[in-house]
Amino acid sequence: xxxxxxxxxxxxxxxxxxxxxxxxxxxxxxxxxxxxxxxxxxxxxxxxxxxxxxxxxxxxxxxxxxxxxxxxxxxxxxxxxxxxxxxxxxxxxxxxxxxxxxxxxxxxxxxxxxxxxxxxxxxxxxxxxxxxxxxxxxxxxxxxxxxxxxxxxxx
Amino acid sequence: xxxxxxxxxxxxxxxxxxxxxxxxxxxxxxxxxxxxxxxxxxxxxxxxxxxxxxxxxxxxxxxxxxxxxxxxxxxxxxxxxxxxxxxxxxxxxxxxxxxxxxxxxxxxxxxxxxxxxxxxxxxxxxxxxxxxxxxxxxxxxxxxxxxxxxxxxxxxxxxxxxxxxxxxxxxxxxxxxxxxxxxxxxxxxxxxxxxxxxxxxxxxxxxxxxxxxxxxxxxxxxxxxxxxxxxxxxxxxxxxxxxxxxxxxxxxxxxxxxxxxxxxxxxxxxxxxxxxxxxxxxxxxxxxxxxxxxxxxxxxxxxxxxxxxxxxxxxxxxxxxxxxxxxxxxxxxxxxxxxxxxxxxxxxxxxxxxxxxxxxxxxxxxxxxxxxxxxxxxxxxxxxxxxxxxxxxxxxxxxxxxxxxxxxxxxxxxxxxxxxxxxxxxxxxxxxxxxxxxxxxxxxxxxxxxxxxxxxxxxxxxxxxxxxxxxxxxxxxxxxxxxxxxxxxxxxxxxxxxxxxxxxxxxxxxxxxxxxxxxxxxxxxxxxxxxxxxxxxxxxxxxxxxxxxxxxxxxxxxxxxxxxxxxxxxxxxxxxxxxxxxxxxxxxxxxxxxxxxxxxxxxxxxxxxxxxxxxxxxxxxxxxxxxxxxxxxxxxxxxxxxxxxxxxxxxxxxxxxxxxxxxxxxxxxxxxxxx
Numbered sequence: 001x002x003x004x005x006x007x008x009x010x011x012x013x014x015x016x017x018x019x020x021x022x023x024x025x026x027x028x029x030x031x032x033x034x035x036x037x038x039x040x041x042x043x044x045x046x047x048x049x050x051x052x053x054x055x056x057x058x059x060x061x062x063x064x065x066x067x068x069x070x071x072x073x074x075x076x077x078x079x080x081x082x083x084x085x086x087x088x089x090x091x092x093x094x095x096x097x098x099x100x101x102x103x104x105x106x107x108x109x110x111x112x113x114x115x116x117x118x119x120x121x122x123x124x125x126x127x128x129x130x131x132x133x134x135x136x137x138x139x140x141x142x143x144x145x146x147x148x149x150x151x152x153x154x155x
Numbered sequence: 156x157x158x159x160x161x162x163x164x165x166x167x168x169x170x171x172x173x174x175x176x177x178x179x180x181x182x183x184x185x186x187x188x189x190x191x192x193x194x195x196x197x198x199x200x201x202x203x204x205x206x207x208x209x210x211x212x213x214x215x216x217x218x219x220x221x222x223x224x225x226x227x228x229x230x231x232x233x234x235x236x237x238x239x240x241x242x243x244x245x246x247x248x249x250x251x252x253x254x255x256x257x258x259x260x261x262x263x264x265x266x267x268x269x270x271x272x273x274x275x276x277x278x279x280x281x282x283x284x285x286x287x288x289x290x291x292x293x294x295x296x297x298x299x300x301x302x303x304x305x306x307x308x309x310x311x312x313x314x315x316x317x318x319x320x321x322x323x324x325x326x327x328x329x330x331x332x333x334x335x336x337x338x339x340x341x342x343x344x345x346x347x348x349x350x351x352x353x354x355x356x357x358x359x360x361x362x363x364x365x366x367x368x369x370x371x372x373x374x375x376x377x378x379x380x381x382x383x384x385x386x387x388x389x390x391x392x393x394x395x396x397x398x399x400x401x402x403x404x405x406x407x408x409x410x411x412x413x414x415x416x417x418x419x420x421x422x423x424x425x426x427x428x429x430x431x432x433x434x435x436x437x438x439x440x441x442x443x444x445x446x447x448x449x450x451x452x453x454x455x456x457x458x459x460x461x462x463x464x465x466x467x468x469x470x471x472x473x474x475x476x477x478x479x480x481x482x483x484x485x486x487x488x489x490x491x492x493x494x495x496x497x498x499x500x501x502x503x504x505x506x507x508x509x510x511x512x513x514x515x516x517x518x519x520x521x522x523x524x525x526x527x528x529x530x531x532x533x534x535x536x537x538x539x540x541x542x543x544x545x546x547x548x549x550x551x552x553x554x555x556x557x558x559x560x561x562x563x564x565x566x567x568x569x570x571x572x573x574x575x576x577x578x579x580x581x582x583x584x585x586x587x588x589x590x591x592x593x594x595x596x597x598x599x600x601x602x603x604x605x606x607x608x609x610x611x612x613x614x615x616x617x618x619x620x621x622x623x624x625x626x627x628x629x630x631x632x633x634x635x636x637x638x639x640x641x642x643x644x645x646x647x648x649x650x651x652x653x654x655x656x657x658x659x660x661x662x663x664x665x666x667x668x669x670x671x672x673x674x675x676x677x678x679x680x681x682x683x684x685x686x687x688x689x690x691x692x693x694x695x696x697x698x699x700x701x702x703x704x705x706x707x708x709x710x711x712x713x714x715x716x717x718x719x720x721x722x723x724x725x726x727x728x729x730x731x732x733x734x735x736x737x738x739x740x741x742x743x744x745x746x747x748x749x750x751x752x753x754x755x756x757x758x759x760x761x762x763x764x765x766x767x768x769x770x771x772x773x774x775x776x777x778x779x780x781x782x783x784x785x786x787x788x789x790x791x792x793x794x795x796x797x798x799x800x801x802x803x804x805x806x807x808x809x810x811x812x813x814x815x816x817x818x819x820x821x822x823x824x825x826x827x828x829x830x
Contacts, residue, residue: 027605031605034543034544035542035544037540037542044391044396045391045396045542045543048391048392048393049391087537087538087539087540088537088538088539088540089540090540091540091541091542091543091544091545092541092542092544092545093527093539093541093545098531098534098535099531099539102523102524102527102539102541102545103545103549105519105523106516106519106520106523106549106553107549109516109519110512110513110516110519110553113512113515113516114509114512117508117509117512118500120497121497121500121505121508124496124497124498125496125497125498125499127496128496128498
């Protein structure tokens, strides 16, 4: 059974990997546009700004369209917007310098928490072994009850 | 009325102080005087609710009677405002919402003190702590943000309510959210009280279990209503924008969810006592952080009230709460020794532990993103904005792991689970999830198209895995009871749920989350188009064709409006007519989009009237939002599940037992029985 599941999984992964990523200009426009904020103080993302008579979103959208054509790297487009509309125009922290901290803090905290849990559980287990509670052989009667419960509750 | 309101507020402060001081004095005396002082404290606390109610009613009455001599009423209402929105004015501005907060807190305190017979000693101490929190809020509304400030000259009409708030859900959303925020004060007070008194056992958890669940339910409803309001009113096509104030409501929700899970470890195994106490302390502090975010103006948000000095009060309160909690914890920490330890990583305990880690990790992620602009301003001298792209990349992976754990957790036994058991129980959900993943690819979902599609594909797979796990749990248990009692498997499932409402209600909540995730996953497949639409012009978005049949204008006492009348065709077949509208509210000349939405289980056609272009043609933006309806259905299921979990368990079903079974039961009592 496990072998079959493994085979199906490999086939599924292969099928998925056969599908390609979309790097068209339209996709880049949407991707980069979702990282830029309208600077008219409406507090909305550039591509979602529905502020009536907005003085900024129109020019910014046109500059974004031009940027997608001009720059090959998305990061260069964002840099252009930071330089011309201020750092607050881009709502995704950069992946270098001080802004990298924003990306590192959450996974760092999770990794730290995960490490602490593993250490604590190991410590607890070690204590249990020390007092002779772990590794106690399973009572055959208990195992018989478990088997019965398993049989009666199997779908 | 303003005078009466001001008096009520001052009187409420005096009563809360009386409750606090006499309550402390009562705890120091064990004689008849101590009992009398305790009763005085309790009654003063209950009376403070009546006094704050008087203040809240005074402000509401001032709004209903157009008393524009009150500055707050002038700024948030006007004569033409419908009555429900005049009532909603109570929580529409800074001062009023703080009064509303104080009122709800006093209300919670009233119920707590009224039900003091549950445990007189513990309730008395919790009442003192609630009184301390009440004093803080009453100090603010009396001296820093008094809603009864009087204007020098009485204007003929008010400035009116923010037009975005003139929506039916806005009458319900803030009270729900505030009931959720304020409600966490009660489990916090009981936890701190139990620690101060070195209360034996888990009584504080038993007492506060329903409080916490009801509070969590209110917060869930508040968040969901806010999302629905954003979707229906703001007109940008989405329901969650990772706005700092939206994020603030998630902080206590996430930590509260972690608490609801981890208390089970303490109840069943006597573990995680320190963790639980700190979790509820943190949850309470996060409600204060959320309030700080909305009141102080330290972070710009579409929700935030104006910049004010209120922030300093909240910072100081946070510091005091942290110091008090830390002091009590360090003084009494030996009281929180665990009775058991974890024996294996493959156990229910371990799944709860990792669930807590991930929930708090998600909370920390959002905290990082929300406060990063402030941090960057301190360090670099300018604010670096953090928006949806950051949260989508960092929060969603954490959420996906959490979903995986939601699927696996219920299949793990307490103490220790063998690998064979995991594989056996997980086989069906894993196969169904795999089939879903393959099926999605077969119907055209391309996981590697972009990150959003990949996350959606994975989310849908996880949602199936969770649903399959829960279904297998219900079916397995239902069959056992069916064999025992006869009838159908559904009857067995019903009895199963009635016998352990908390567990099976929890599963229904998990199923609701899975359904909600299906709705969220649809976001990756949304479409949108925008264009000017002259008369009879066409707009094509996905399978829909919109044709402009006419435009209309209207003028009412509250607003002027323009609307387009659009015929909608799907695959060439006439479907319906939609009329998106743009209103301009008169008192402040602010525009507001009235979205036209045609919703089905498959997708929403969401149409917005953006304005007019330079040639005078209406500009229409049409979104096809996939699977959104499942978000709201998921929320309803979550509410249903929480409701089930709140129902007390039915009595155990009695059935004939053989002598051999009785003897066997005496020899062996399996772990986790009846849990």
